[in-house]
Amino acid sequence: MRETLLGNDLIEIEKQIWLLLKQSVKIAKSPFHQAYVATINNNFPEQRTVVLRKVNIEEKTLRFHTDIRSEKIENLRNNNSLSWLFYDSELKLQLRIYTKAEIHYDDDLANIAWNNSRLASKMCYTTHAKSGSIIAEPEVIDINQKDIEPELLDFARKNFCIVETKAAAMDFVFLNAKGNKRGYFNYSTEDFQWRQI
Ligand SMILES: Cc1cc2nc3c(=O)[nH]c(=O)nc-3n(C[C@H](O)[C@H](O)[C@H](O)COP(=O)(O)O)c2cc1C
Secondary structure, eight states, X not given: OHHHHHSXXXXXXXXXXXXXXXXXXXXXXXXXXXXXXXXXXXXXXXXXXXXOOEEETTTTEEEEEEETTSHXXXXXXHOOEEXXXXXXXXXXXXXXXXXXXXXXXXXXXXXXXXXXXOHHHHXXXXXXXXXXXXXXXXXXXXXXXXXXXXXXHHHHHHHEEEEEEEEEEEEEXXXXXXXXXXXXXETTTTEEEEOOO
16 A cells, blocks of 8 residues: 555556555454545534445445434534545554435445444444433433344334445645645546646
8 A cells, every 4th residue: 555655646646545555344444444534514514433344345334333313414414415534653654535415214235334344333222212312411411222132123123224435536635755645536527637736
């Protein structure tokens, strides 16, 4: 990857970036396994960390899993623009990916993702209080339930959804002693450009 970034072939750089993103889905320690996604919340940008769950290179899609009751879902229902931020501190590579999001709830995509999820991940959807609810004291935080009963998993399933996002453009910045680089890939026009950092 580093060699490619040091080179001047924008098409190859773009290709390698997507490969790196795809590989990161399965590698929990990869810097791109977690990312930050921003939505619009009452005209204000709101960011949070999520786990990158799936990448489709041909379709230029990136996916994360979430709770249908969370505020980000409400944000996306009002405005489906979502931007991803990735940073690999070893490579010194920043990616910003500008997308439009689709929420999948209780459909084929969501069901497949749910069935392929590990039990520990499924248990994240078992809280009774919805994310962001005001609570009286930290001791009463409604933590993920531990008893794995079919009814509980059924309840968790009802809270689960996936957010599938399709890239309209990507901006990358690569910092390097031999010369910093920035490029922009526009997927609507298929225009790839070098840009001033
Ligand atoms: C390391 C890490 C990974 C996380 N991964 C996810 C995730 O994949 N999906 C998710 O909905 N929330 C995830 N969260 C929690 C979110 O960052 C956020 O706090 C929560 O989803 C509520 O966000 P909202 O109020 O903007 O909807 C993660 C948090 C951390 C610290």
